[in-house]
Amino acid sequence: MNPTLILVLSAVILGLPTAGFLVNALTLGRLPRRLVAWMGPGVVLAAFAATVVTLISMLSRPATDRGITIVFWHWLNASVASGSGVSAQAGFNANFSVRIDPLSVLMMLVITGIGGLIHVYSVGYMAHDRGFNRFFAYMNLFITSMLLLVMSNTLVFLIIGWAMVAFASYALIAFWYDRPSAVVAGRKAFVTQVIGDVGLVLGAFLIFLNLRGPAGNLLHTVNMQTIFANVGPGAHFHNGLGAYGAGLVTAIGILLFLGAAAKSAQWPLHTWLPDAMEGPTPVSALIHAATMVTAGVYLVARFHPIYQQAPVAAAVVACVGIGTALMAGIIGCTQYDIKRVIAYSTMSQIGLMIFAVGIGAYSAGMFQFFTHACFKALLFLAAGNVIHSLHDDQDVRLMGGLSRRMKWTYWSFAIGALALSGIPIFAGFFSKEELLGNGLALGPAVPWLWVIGVSVNVLTSFYIFRVVWLAFRGEPRSEHAERAHEAPPLMLIPVMILAGLATVVGFLNIDFAGFAPVTVFSAFLQPVLGSPHSQASAAIAGLALLAGVVLSLLGVGLVWAVYERGLIARDLISKRAAWLYRLSFNKFYWDEIYDVALVRPTVALATTVRGLIEPNLIDGAVTGIREVVGTLADDFRTFQTGYLKDYALVFFFFAVVGLVVLGLRLS
Amino acid sequence: MTGLFPGFLILSAGLFSVGAVGVLVRRNPLVVFMSIELMLNAANLALITFARYTQTMAGQVFALFVIAVAASEVVVGLALITGVYRSGRRLDLDELSEMSE
């Protein structure tokens, strides 16, 4: 790869969305809408084109030579060389550099490609919105931040991108800022993300302060390539950090995962994602399905050299992932808001990806990310069409019978649902089954995590087809549903492109333990993520594959039985196992728990500080001193007649006293 | 002559005390001013005494300055007193006070 070419290309890729944002922001929303409608998606699609050029240029090189690091500028350097009476002191130093390699290019392709489609869709979706320009400013800012996140070769800039996407996400969730619920949801998302950022920052500190080079010298670097090159076996972190002891790498792994969990809505930092559906639907598709929420997966995959050294941390990652997948699946079955169902499905699917990268199946996790980006964006955009035509109704109980009125949308949504459920030939089938298959050979507690993962399949296909049935089939249950109409072409074409992608991209990687292997995808990522790991034997893998498909179909069958035929009563669960239903419907009460355990104590503490400590203790101390002084002053007050001569008298009197004292000493 | 040295100083102290008492007890601003002049003169006497007995010039020169300061003080002070008188108030320092509550 030609460094100059890559420099220019990456500058273009990062610069175009930035420019789009700046132009929109600095003109203070005065640009004509038509211009913005071209510029907003235009910059992203142009960045996509540049990414494709990068990809082509990369593919022309041998697989061993597909990574390149480009330094843009020195961000800061606090080190001092010796001289002028100062001995050398090493301080923090960091460059702004980007890393172009297969993993980052894959992420860039998804971000700019799917992001571009969603931008185009947004032109239609937001056409009548008052904040059209503001919307595209934030969207472009998000693309920039997300690209920064995945391209950065410096830990600090990864953190910067990490926090900037959080801001962009906040701004877009609270985009309709006159809705109080949107405002609160935005704040919740932002604060949760900042918690994750802090974890990431602390992890970065640990790496920076403790990483040693081959000679045993401290490296003090935030350059990610240097970090990865030196964390492998034989070049360990130094374990001298007092209380951290031998668990240093584990601590780093857990701290980094704290950031990943916040971003990817994994337990225990997951509660913001469903609320984030307050934002416009394209936002949900772009940020809360395709790109930002998968950043956690990217982070763990990118830092796999560290997780390979920290099996405990990796196991924690895997367990949290699979646990979140199960929990979100259960919650998704009882929700009525169409976007929230998809949001919980996102949480669940990302749980599976996190599980994959936790057990070491990095390439499988990334493949699931890739297909998921296609079909989940598809589902959100199709749901967006529905919501748009129903005038912002999101409750599936108010829908019904839309398949006749919105045929294209219906079929697209159905393809998305099939892909999500992992029904064969659709993208999700290839990625998810491969991913789950790894659970039979890798990670902790084999094969029990696989058992959980594969049983999530039932839930997945159940909740998504439940939405398909409730929303699209049957009879319309509201006026809006009766008057629903198909979306305009601008919003339909991106949906259909995504539907096509969701059907075909699975064929990029067919890897079922030796059945007709096609390994385009994993071979592409191999230079970064290493070879796919040994799998279970072909027979067991085949059985597992079969089990997965059967369970998915079981979910669809259940929906058919409950909603189409009425063979099983709808309220079976809510009657027989009311506690389970309530648990699911109330999202396992996490919001309430956090409210009681964290939010309220903090607010109570703050109120105490303001209402009690400030006026009584702090000001009180001051007032107390003043009162003591004041009382003393009252005693002396009889002297303060206000007559100048009395003051003079006192002065004279004491001057004489002083003189007497002096005189006695002198004589 | 040397024997008179304490005499000059005691006289100076006595004059100063009398002047100080005058400042403290009299309420007529004119008399208070005169008492201040008394105190300044007492100080002058001390200055000149010391100058004479240490055979230096500084005391005399400073006595000269004191006279100049006293003169300017009287000028301004008397102007103030006439001003106060013209504004129709009684010439009584205690009644003129604005500092008492």
Next chain:
Amino acid sequence: MSWPILAVILLVPLCGAMLLLVVPGSRSGVIRVVLATVTAVTLGLSCVLLVAFLAVPSPASSRLTGTANGQSLTTVHSPVTFQFQEQVNWLHTSGSLSRFQPALNEGNNAFNQSGPPPINFSFHLGVDGLSVWLIALAALLFLVAAVVLSRKEPHLKAFAVLMLLSEVGVIGVLTSLDLVLFYFFWEAALIPLYFLMLGWGDERRGRAAIKFIVYTVAGSLFMLLAIIGVYFVTGTQTGVYTFDVPTLIAAQSFVQTIHSTTFSLFGHSFPALNPQDWLFLAFALAFAIKVPLVPFHSWLPDAYSSGRTPFLVFFAGIVSKLGAFGFIRYNLTLFPQASHFFQPLLMGLGVASILYGALAALAQSDIKRIVAYASISHLGFVVLGIFALNVDGLNGAIIQMVNHGVVIAALFICVGIFEARFATRRLADLGGLAKAMPVMAGVFLVVALAGLGMPLLNSFVGEFLILLGAFQVSPAWAVIASLGVILACWYMLRMYQGLTQGPLRAPGASNEESVVQLAVQRIGRVDLGPIELVALAPLVALMVVIGVYPAPIIRYSRFSAAQYVQAVDRGSLAKTSDRTVTPPGSSYRGVG
């Protein structure tokens, strides 16, 4: 630089104040023009200083030859060097001054003389990488304050004169290299600030001004005693009787204070405080009040919530930095051992300020008070960074001082804009204003994000380095301090969202038109006016530039930061190894 640039920087505002005295008070336009010109010239000069600072090679450090407890003759260099030094002897009490003259350029043997020490102090100015930025920041903030100063401000002329006088005081504090001169400027700055606080602001300003003056004067009295104490303690131990800062810093190499004596309490034995410790505490008290650190902060919310915007721009922006500046310049260099001894105390106070300020900000209903407590929280970070006593912490603290000045000034301007338009400071009274004032909402968003430490904006750089520095000393403190970042996000968003988002409301107005009408009636416009934009633009630009490319500031500060670390490390030769994260030999400090 062949001309005394520092003295000129000091003189320009002073002459400006005198010039303003002859302008008739009714000519408000002329007054504003003169004020803006004078502050702009000062800013220009400080920019010249910035440029020249890097061009001029760092001078050879002050040398001092002396004996440690009369043992042997050694020569030490002052670990901290200053540029653009200007020195004029001001007052001395001995004819044999030359014997005691600070040994700036050649070593001398001013030791072991008998008899009472002469008192001499000089008009000695100089800058280093720490103060050079603060001078520029001060000049900028005074210019911004001059811009936002309304021509309808009552007693405009008095305000302008007092403002310029306080600029003289502030820059004097930053440039003086003589303890007496420093104290003089420290107090001189107080007087105009007191009158500015007393004369302009809301109805509670009187109480606020009294509180402020009592607090700071109480603190600085202790400092005055300590200045005299330093003079004698250093003098008796090393024979160097001087108020000259570089000489004093060099002389500390000879001062031996070991915590050898102990006293016991409740069965534990504690090291007894020695004179150095008391002097450290006296200085620290003065600076802690000025910063302010948490138990000493009670003057601040009242002062910040009652003051007028232009006053707050420079008062909150630069005056609170003087405390942090004092910590670095005087506490670290003059009492290296005590600095190490009290490191846990000061870091603890820093962390306490961070959390306490953040929590208090979270519960306020008055937007100005939110900003006031936010300021306490942010300055806690600065102190935390300073007393990490390492390169990263100090660099972070220096850059954070600049950042905080920029951010807090911008926040007060923003809050002042809302207050001017809707005549209320209650958060609950306002809401959804982004609809009525979109530009303002955008600018305010950037400012609020900078306030909560958003990456690619300036505060992030400082907080990151400070936390990194603190982490090396104590991971636990750093983790607790980072809770402050989370709380900052919370209270800043609470204020930003409360003002600009949610349903539109303002006192006496229910819909968009009436809100606009109300504001237009009151001050003629609703969204940002050109003057306000001009005032905010440089601040916002600085936030972005420092955040994206902080290298230039670090380029100035890192050399000085390394010097200060070296100065304070003189006091910890025994403690160095167990304080650093890494074992000796390959220390992070990279000795050699």
Next chain:
Amino acid sequence: MTVIFGIAAVLAFLGALGVVLSQRTLYSALSLVLNMVSLAVLFLLLDAQFLAAVQIIVYAGAVMVLFVFIIALLSPGAEERVRPLELRMLLGGVAAVVFTVVIGRLTLNGITVGPGGRFHGGIGPFAPTVVNAHGQVQTVGEQLFTTYLLPFEVTSLLLLVAAVGAVYLSKRRRLVA
């Protein structure tokens, strides 16, 4: 010599008492004149002829004339009698007596001048004979215009300010009370 000193001292002291104790302002002023003339005599005794002359001219001449003018102009009536044994009077009187006694004791017992005396500073070059040989006025003048030039100039400034101030204050307009 001692006799002259005794007479002048008694007169000066009586004059001072007269200033403070007289009921009428005019008597006070006249007592002050007596006091000043006596002081001038004492100055002569101390070999300060120039200052004695200045004392007569400035004080007894200019200042006292000014006082008398003002008294005549305002003709203030008799002040009410100082209430006897008022706290003020008592404290002031006691302080005054103690002050004089202490000074007296100090000077009689302690302070001596000259070599070996407790009064430091040594003996300067301006012995009366030297001064008189050079000329009293010349000596003072030389000192004023060399060593004490700056205070001298400042004093001239002070006089100017006082003059301006007096003119300003006595302009015919309502004064700020």
